[in-house]
Amino acid sequence: MNAIVALCHFCELHGPRTLFCTEVLHSPLPQGASSGDISGQNEQAEEEEGGIQMSSRIRSHSPAEGASADSSSPGPKKSDMCEASGCRSLAGGHPGYVSHDKETSIKYVSHQHPNHPQLFSIVRQACVRSLSCEVCPGREGPIFFGDEQHGFVFSHTFFIKDSLARGFQRWYSIITIMMDRIYLINSWPFLLGKIRGIIDELQGKALKVFEAEQYGCPQRAQRMNTAFTPFLHQRNGNAARSLTSLTNDENLWACLHTSFAWLLKACGSRLTEKLLEGAPTEDTLVQMEKLADLKEESEGWDGSEEEEKPSSQPDVVEGQELSKCSPETSLIPDCNSWNVAHRRLSVFRSLRHMRQVLGASAFRMLAWHVLMGNQVIWKARDMDLVQSAFDVLRTMLPVGCVRIIPYSDQYEEAYRCNFLGLSPHVQIPSHILSSEFAVLVEVRAATRSSLYPTLFDDEQSLNKYEFVVTSGSPVAADRVGPTILNKIEAALTNQNLSVDVVDQCLVCLKEEWMNKVKVLFKFTKVDSRPKEDTQKLLSILGAAEEDNVKLLKFWMTGLSKTYKSHLMSTVRSPTSSESRN
Secondary structure, eight states: OOEEEEEEEEEEEEEEEEEEEEEEEEESTTTTOOOOOTTTHHHHHHHTTTTEEEEEEOOOOGGGTTHHHHHHOSSSSGGGGSGGGGGGGGGGTOOOEEEEEETTEEEEESSSSSSSSSHHHHHHHHHHHHHHSOTTTTTEEEEEETTTTTTTEEEEEEEETTTTTTEEEEEEEEEEEESOOOHHHHHHHHHHHHHHHHHHHHHHHHHHHHHHHHHHHOHHHHOOOHSSSSSHHHTEEEEEEEEEEEHOOTTHHHHHHHHHHHHHHHHHHHOOOOOSSSSSHHHHHHHHHHHHHHHHHHEEEEEEOOOOOOOSOEEBBBBOOSSSSSSHHHHHTTTTTHHHHHTTTOOSSSSSHHHHHOHHHHHHHHHHHHTTTTTEEEOOHHHHHHHHHHHHHHGGGGGGGEEEEEEESSSTTTTOOOOEEOTTTTTOOOOHHTTEEEEEEEEEOOOOOTTSSOOOOOOOOTOOOEEEEEEEEOTTTTTTHHHHHHHHHHHHHOOTTTTHHHHHHHHHHHHHHHHHHHHHHHIIIIOOHHHHHHHHHHHHHHHSSHHHHHHHHHGGSSSOHHHHHHHHHHHHHHHHHHOOO
C-alpha cells in the first residue's frame, strides 16, 4: 500500500511534532541509504513478521535525523527540529530501520522524518492538523480528513500517562496518509482495529510506569505545595520525557517499525482489484439468490434441535436439484457435485453428443419442449444416465427456469419440475402421455449391440441403450420453431466449432434472449401496455412468431428477484412523486 504511517506528539514547547514514520519504497533506498551500510555501534537484528525481513543495519546517518545539513539537503532544517527528548525518537547517529519484503521486493523504511521534501511537508501538515484542529470529541479517537493536494489522512489521537506532565498525560496520534481516498475509507475498519491494538499496548506499558512512579513519589501533593506549575517549570529548561522512558521499553521503536511495516503490507494485500467484464448475468443473480436461500435454510437446520421428518415428496429447488439425503449433502450448490462425489463418468458429454446419439429429429423435438418449458420426462434404470441428460439439457435454459427432480419412484406434476427422472416401473397418467406439454424419453435395452456406436472410448458405452422420444404434440420437421433453437442446431452441426466454443455460444444466445425478456417484462408487467403495442415490440425484437412468444413468456419466470424488485422500484417511484404533487 502506497502510504505513510507516522507517530506524532504534541510538544508543549513547539507544538505538534513527528516522532516516527514508516514509508514504502518501491525503488532503491534514498541517498545515503544502503542495506550494506553497516553502522558499527548498532547491533544487527533480524525479525520475520508476515514474510517481511527486518534489519536494524539500514541506512547511514542522514540530514533528516538532525545532523549537519546544507542548503541542498532534502531533509528538514535544524531550526525546524525540536531538541527535547520527548520530541525525538532516534538518536542523531541512529541509521533507522528497514524491512525487506522478499515476495514483492518492497522496502519499508522507518525514521523520524521522510527524506523527500514534499513527503516531509505532507507528513508535517497532517501531523499539525491531527493534533490541533482535526480532532474528535473527547480528543481521543479516529477521524478522517484531507484533500487531493496534500493527501488524505486517517488519524487516531490518544493520551499517554506521564506523572511529570501537565494533567498527568501527554497527547499523541498515529496517522496514515495516502492519496487514494476511496482505498483509505474502505480500509477504515481494518486500520481502526490494528492501530487501536498498538495504542492499547503503548497505554498499557505507560500505565504501569505511571502507577509505579505515583506509588513511589506521588506528584499531586507535591505540586500543590510548589509555587511553580509543571508547565512553567518545563519552560525554564526541564524538557519532556521520551516515549521510551514513559513506557520503559528500550526496543519501542524497533517494535513500532515492525508493527507499522506489517500494517502497510497487510492493509495493501487485504483489498485487491478484480476485472468485472460487464454487469452480472441473470444466471449469476439467480444463483446468488439461491445460495442465499440455501444458507438461510442451513442456518435453520443448524439451529433446530428436533430432527426433520422424512418427506414422501422429492426435494426440488429452482436452478438445482436436491437429493433425498441429509440437509448437509443437499446444500451443495454445484449441479455436477454428484460426479465428483461418486466418481462416475457422464454418459452424455454435451448437446452435440446427445444429438448424435438421439438423432437429429428426436433431438429437435426434445430441445423444442425444453425451450418451451414443457415437462421433460426420462424413464430409465440407470440414474447416472438420467442425471447426465439433465445436466446437458439444462444448459439451454436460464438457471431460474430449471426445476429438476433427478429420480423419483412416482410421477410428479409439471408445476413442481420441468425435468423429471423416473424408474421404468412408474406409471405415467394417460393425459400426460397424450399432452402437448410433455415429452417422454424411454431408455430401453437395445435389440442390436451395434445400434449406437461408442463415440468416446473413456466413457460408458451407449450401444446397449435404445432411446424412444414420444410426445402428444410432435414437432414437425418443416416447423420453423423458436429462433434460438435454429441457432443452437446451427452451432451443433458446425464441426469447426469445438465443444467449448459451442458452450460459449449458448451463453451468448441465452443472454441475448434474456435481454429481450427484460424488455418484454417491463413493457407488459410494469408499464401495462396494450396488446397492439406489445405486438409491435415483439416485431422489433424479432420474436413475433408463436414459438418465440411462448419462449419469452416461459423465460420470464427465470428473471431474478433482484432485477424485478429493482425495476419495480425505479419505474414506480416517479409515479408516486407525481401523485403527491
